[in-house]
Every structure is written in structure tokens, then in C-alpha cells.
Amino acid sequence: MGIIDKIQAIEAEMARTQKNKATEHHLGLLKGKLARYRQQLLEEAASSSGGGGSGFEVAKSGDARAVLIGYPSVGKSSLLGKITTTKSEVAHYSFTTLTSVPGVLKHEGAEIQIVDLPGIIYGASQGKGRGRQVVATARTADLVIMVLDATKSQHQRESLEAELEAVGIRLNCSPPNIHYRKRETGGVKVTFTAPPQGSLTEEAVKLLLKDYKVHNADVLVRDANASIDDFIDVINADHRNYIKCLYVYNKIDAVSLEEVDKLARQPNTVVVSCEMGLGMDDVVEQIWYQLNLSRVYTKKRGIKPTFDDPLVVRSGSSIGDLCHSVHRDFKDKFKYALVWGSSAKHSPQKCGLSHVIDDEDVVTLFTK
Ligand SMILES: Nc1nc2c(ncn2[C@@H]2O[C@H](COP(=O)(O)OP(=O)(O)OP(=O)(O)O)[C@@H](O)[C@H]2O)c(=O)[nH]1
Numbered sequence: 001m002g003i004i005d006k007i008q009a010i011e012a013e014m015a016r017t018q019k020n021k022a023t024e025h026h027l028g029l030l031k032g033k034l035a036r037y038r039q040q041l042l043e044e045a046a047s048s049s050g051g052g053g054s055g056f057e058v059a060k061s062g063d064a065r066a067v068l069i070g071y072p073s074v075g076k077s078s079l080l081g082k083i084t085t086t087k088s089e090v091a092h093y094s095f096t097t098l099t100s101v102p103g104v105l106k107h108e109g110a111e112i113q114i115v116d117l118p119g120i121i122y123g124a125s126q127g128k129g130r131g132r133q134v135v136a137t138a139r140t141a142d143l144v145i146m147v148l149d150a151t152k153s154q155h156q157r158e159s160l161e162a163e164l165e166a167v168g169i170r171l172n173c174s175p176p177n178i179h180y181r182k183r184e185t186g187g188v189k190v191t192f193t194a195p196p197q198g199s200l201t202e203e204a205v206k207l208l209l210k211d212y213k214v215h216n217a218d219v220l221v222r223d224a225n226a227s228i229d230d231f232i233d234v235i236n237a238d239h240r241n242y243i244k245c246l247y248v249y250n251k252i253d254a255v256s257l258e259e260v261d262k263l264a265r266q267p268n269t270v271v272v273s274c275e276m277g278l279g280m281d282d283v284v285e286q287i288w289y290q291l292n293l294s295r296v297y298t299k300k301r302g303i304k305p306t307f308d309d310p311l312v313v314r315s316g317s318s319i320g321d322l323c324h325s326v327h328r329d330f331k332d333k334f335k336y337a338l339v340w341g342s343s344a345k346h347s348p349q350k351c352g353l354s355h356v357i358d359d360e361d362v363v364t365l366f367t368k
Contacts, residue, residue: 007041028208035236042239069144069160070160081103084103107284108288117137143244150251151251182214185216191219204231244291246290247269252273295311295312298365318354334353339357339362341358
């Protein structure tokens with residue numbers, strides 16, 4: 001039996017099994033197996049597709065990367081054309097985006113690479129077509145921009161979400177608050193910081209680990225509401241990516257105002273019309289906001305800072321991270337930094353590598 005058959009058999013069994021307290025552990029085990037087989041399938045696909053000329057890979061460049069995901073003809077190329085400096089040809093028929101055209105969005109001094117993924121992410125979890133390579137690229141994203149057609153049903157969104165979910169991409173959520181460490185000896189030790197309220201119980205943890213052939217491990221569950229799915233994600237943490245997602249509903253020119261209003265009220269959502277140029281500023285603002293980047297202006301000693309060419313780092317970065325973004329070895333030469341701006345207690349403040357900088361701080365770096 002091939003992996004795809006095994007996956008289908010498990011999916012069929014899950015569909016047949018009634019969901020209730022008595023079947024919870026059995027279903028949990030099936031989900032654990034499913035996660036394992038799906039992983040095998042992706043790995044198998046990755047190793048067999050190497051070397052071919054039709055591979056899909058885009059070099060990462062700029063300060064951050066966002067990927068566009070959506071069904072064919074929802075307007076991904078049109079959106080890319082509107083917000084980036086790359087011109088992409090839009091033909092008036094389906095399946096136009098055969099290879100990826102990365103565009104660059106320049107905003108607030110940052111360069112954000114936007115990659116239009118071929119519209120074939122669906123089916124990827126079943127090992128179909130180039131979807132797998134598309135998934136591999138999606139994993140490297142700092143932000144997923146899911147482009148949806150406002151004139152179509154919510155099914156498009158649900159099915160894309162399910163596809164991403166199946167390949168281990170988690171949208172707009174944080175990793176489960178569960179500590180898990182494999183050990184050499186000592187058996188499986190499970191500790192809950194509060195009595196479990198969710199589907200994850202000590203018995204469920206032990207059953208799953210047994211199925212994964214893990215006989216010695218420490219598990220500390222810090223979230224009383226943790227589910228079996230959460231723990232499966234923790235066991236498979238190497239293959240899970242937690243990525244922000246912005247939902248962009250295009251073609252609002254073709255639906256009613258009430259419909260637009262309803263869509264716009266959903267969280268992490270912008271509504272646009274690429275054809276009429278509506279909502280383009282909102283999309284750019286939201287992309288910038290969701291990427292959570294900070295601009296830092298560097299200043300040479302005795303000279304006023306220039307505010308046109310910031311260094312762009314992730315919010316919450318330290319002076320050490322900033323040094324790294326200047327040059328890999330810069331940290332070794334670093335002596336101290338002077339910082340002006342909201343992160344400084346007084347201006348300027350003399351700081352070391354661990355000082356956390358704020359958006360729009362001005363920094364002078366001193367070397368040995
Ligand atoms: N009504 C309307 N049509 C639009 C809008 N934006 C794009 N379209 C049309 O939708 C069709 C598809 O647009 P594309 O930008 O090629 O879509 P795509 O998602 O890149 O398509 P693929 O390359 O097939 O993946 C074209 O015929 C566009 O003219 C819009 O805002 N409103």
C-alpha cells in the first residue's frame with residue numbers, strides 16, 4: 001500500500017468514526033498517523049523532484065518575504081502589478097501564472113519581496129503536481145497573502161486553509177504552549193500545570209508517543225485547553241510553520257455593498273478591486289503592519305542622520321540583530337551603540353548588544 005493509499009484509508013476511517021468521548025483517543029491516534037504519513041509524502045516528493053528543470057524556487061531577497069496564494073484568475077497577477085515594481089503580464093484567461101514572478105514592494109524604506117505562487121497549492125497535501133514545491137516556498141514566507149475572489153463562495157478560502165493546514169502551515173496562531181523533550185531513559189513523564197480541560201490528557205500523550213515510537217520524553221503542558229491536535233503539532237514541530245495571513249478579497253466592484261461590508265469586517269482582511277484601483281493603499285499598509293517591521297536610522301558620529309534609507313529589522317530586534325543585518329561579522333567588532341528614540345531611557349543612551357530597539361530609533365554604532 002502506497003503512502004497516498006494509507007492517507008486515504010485513514011481519512012476514510014476518520015470520516016466513518018463518530019466523534020465522541022469514547023472515540024477521542026482513537027481519532028487522536030489516527031490524526032497522529034495522518035500527520036506522519038503526510039510528512040513522509042512531502043519528503044518523498046521533495047527528494048524525487050530534485051534536479052529537474054521545472055523546479056520552483058525563488059531566491060529570497062529584501063527585508064521580508066510575502067507570498068500570494070489563491071485560485072487561478074482571482075487577480076494575483078493584477079495585485080502584484082499594482083503594488084510592486086515588477087510588471088507582470090495579465091492575460092484574460094485562466095492559468096496564466098506558470099512560473100513565479102517575484103515583485104518588490106517598496107514601502108517606508110523597506111523592500112518586501114512578494115512572490116506570486118503558481119495557483120496550484122490545492123492538492124499539494126495529496127502529493128499532487130508542483131503543489132509541493134509551492135508549499136516549500138510558502139514555508140519560507142513571513143506573510144501569506146491569500147487572494148480571494150469576492151464574487152465566489154467562502155469555499156475557496158476554506159479549501160486553501162485546509163490545504164495549508166494539511167501540510168503543516170498554521171495561519172495567524174502561535175505554537176502550542178507545550179514543552180516537549182525526548183530523553184534517552186526514564187520513560188514518558190507528563191506534567192500539566194493545571195488540570196486538563198481540552199482533549200489532551202496524560203493517556204492521550206502516552207498513546208501518541210507510543211505510536212511515534214518515543215518511549216522516553218518529558219512533556220509539560222502549560223495550556224489547560226490544549227488539544228490532541230496541538231500535541232501532534234508539537235511532536236512534528238520541525239515541519240510546522242506559524243505564519244501570519246492577510247486575506248485580500250479582490251473584485252469588490254462586482255459584488256453588492258452589503259457583501260463588501262460583510263467581508264471587510266472579518267479579521268485580518270482587506271477588500272480591494274485591482275481593476276478599479278480600490279483599496280491598494282490599505283493592502284500595502286496591512287502588509288507592512290502584519291510583517292511587524294521596524295525602521296532604524298543609522299547616524300555617523302557628528303553628522304545628522306539621514307531619514308531616507310533605514311535599516312529594516314523585525315520588531316523586537318536588538319542592537320545585536322541590527323549588527324547582524326549590517327554584516328555577519330559586525331558583532332565581533334562592536335564596542336557600544338548610542339541610541340536616540342523611544343527605546344532610549346535618555347537621549348542618547350549608551351547601549352550594548354542586548355538593547356531592544358523601537359521603530360524609528362536612530363543608532364550610532366561604535367566599533368573597537
Ligand atoms: N471585476 C474585476 N475583475 C478583475 C479584478 N482584478 C482582476 N480581474 C480580472 O480577473 C482575471 C484574472 O486576473 P489575474 O490577475 O490574471 O489573476 P491571477 O490570479 O493572477 O490568475 P492566474 O495567473 O491564472 O493564477 C482577469 O481577467 C482580470 O481582468 C477586479 O478587481 N475586478
